Amino acid sequence: MHAVTADDHVPIPDGPVAVLANPTAGRGRHRGLLPDLLDRLSAAGRSVRLLRAGTATEAESACFTAVAEGAGALVAVGGDGTVHRAMQAVAGTSVPFGPIPAGTGNDFAVETGYPADPRAATDVIAAALRDGRTSPVDLARMASEDGTVRWYGAVLAAGFDAIVNERANRMRWPRGSRRYDLAILVELARLRPRRYTLTLDGERVEVDAVLVAVGNGASYGGGMRICPAADPTDGLLDVVVGGRFDRRTLIRVKPRIYAGTHVAHPLVRTYRARTVTLVAEGITTYADGERSLDLPVTITATPRALRLLR
Missing domain, CATH: 2.60.200.40 (Tumour Suppressor Smad4)
Structure with a gap:
């Protein structure tokens, strides 16, 4: 795991926190956690909007739509696949992102320093929203x-x-x-x-x-x-x-x-x-x-x- 340093100079945009959740991630073992995770995010003082999607393609499209409609942040609840779909909508933008590891593979979230426990990771994200704190990280762009x-x-x-x-x-x-x-x-x-x-x-x-x-x-x-x-x-x-x-x-x-x-x-x-x-x-x-x-x-x-x- 590598350190991700804070960048306090770029404000978090106003707007609701859009949440993409994959109920089948991790073979569904964290499915019952979602209401608690949403409550924890709401404790940051921002409105929280759960995105609706039936397929992976619809999930990615819903993330792009949420960002285009003014979401202040995007959070993905699931594994690396869910995170991958969501990050397409915020890569290269000023909209910050929070991965909540709840899948079979959670490599991106763990590698960038989030706790492996979904509740603990949600608390980290909520605290960052409350404090207006973000940390920059690289992505790979493929063409x-x-x-x-x-x-x-x-x-x-x-x-x-x-x-x-x-x-x-x-x-x-x-x-x-x-x-x-x-x-x-x-x-x-x-x-x-x-x-x-x-x-x-x-x-x-x-x-x-x-x-x-x-x-x-x-x-x-x-x-x-x-x-x-x-x-x-x-x-x-x-x-x-x-x-x-x-x-x-x-x-x-x-x-x-x-x-x-x-x-x-x-x-x-x-x-x-x-x-x-x-x-x-x-x-x-x-x-x-x-x-x-x-x-x-x-x-x-x-x-x-x-x-x-x-």
């Missing part, structure tokens, strides 16, 4: 060749993990976590290095790899420290490339990602850059765990792109 732009706060996966997610999303059976487990087995059987072209601040690098991640933050997938040295306040992206792993080696190295010690493996290379262009055939990226843009993409570290309520 495709057709001009589509997305933002992410944690990690972009563009290798084996992204391929597994894509496989799991296409499967109709089985349901739940077993579908992801089966997708891993299928893709392990098909494992092969792919040719990637990386352009790092203008320097071109070609590699054969099975794991590629570009981190604004250190972790993804609920605490896997894939980019262990990444700091979301340093204005840089950390790129981790796992080279020509065979199945046995990948299975052996994968558990080391939780501690971040995989970067010491001789087949792993790390880079740091402000701008990264990533090219490979047939890869759909996953940003903050959400299906995102097809390669090629250009990712740019954008300092102070998000104001956190801290």
Whole structure:
């Protein structure tokens, strides 16, 4: 976890606090907490408006509408996917943001210093609203060749993990976590290095790899420290490339990602850059765990792109 410093010079806009809540986050285990969390936010002296949405696309649209209609702040209750959807509406704006970790994976919130407990995180956000306090943090801005732009706060996966997610999303059976487990087995059987072209601040690098991640933050997938040295306040992206792993080696190295010690493996290379262009055939990226843009993409570290309520 990296320190996020306070920035007391930019006032929080007037207007209600818009709240996006995902009742299915974390398999619904925090569903009953929502009324208490809303009460805690209201204690900051601001009106609180719960956004209505039935799908992920509707949730993102509701956040953009709330910001356009004058929301003074945006709060997301859920996991990294919910946070990712919400931050699209406030990235690069003066509207501050508060992530309340209530999902299976809460990497962005934890990495930026929020308590893992939803109630405690809500109290931090409420105190920041009451005191008019925000803290700037970097985001990664990704752009495709057709001009589509997305933002992410944690990690972009563009290798084996992204391929597994894509496989799991296409499967109709089985349901739940077993579908992801089966997708891993299928893709392990098909494992092969792919040719990637990386352009790092203008320097071109070609590699054969099975794991590629570009981190604004250190972790993804609920605490896997894939980019262990990444700091979301340093204005840089950390790129981790796992080279020509065979199945046995990948299975052996994968558990080391939780501690971040995989970067010491001789087949792993790390880079740091402000701008990264990533090219490979047939890869759909996953940003903050959400299906995102097809390669090629250009990712740019954008300092102070998000104001956190801290």
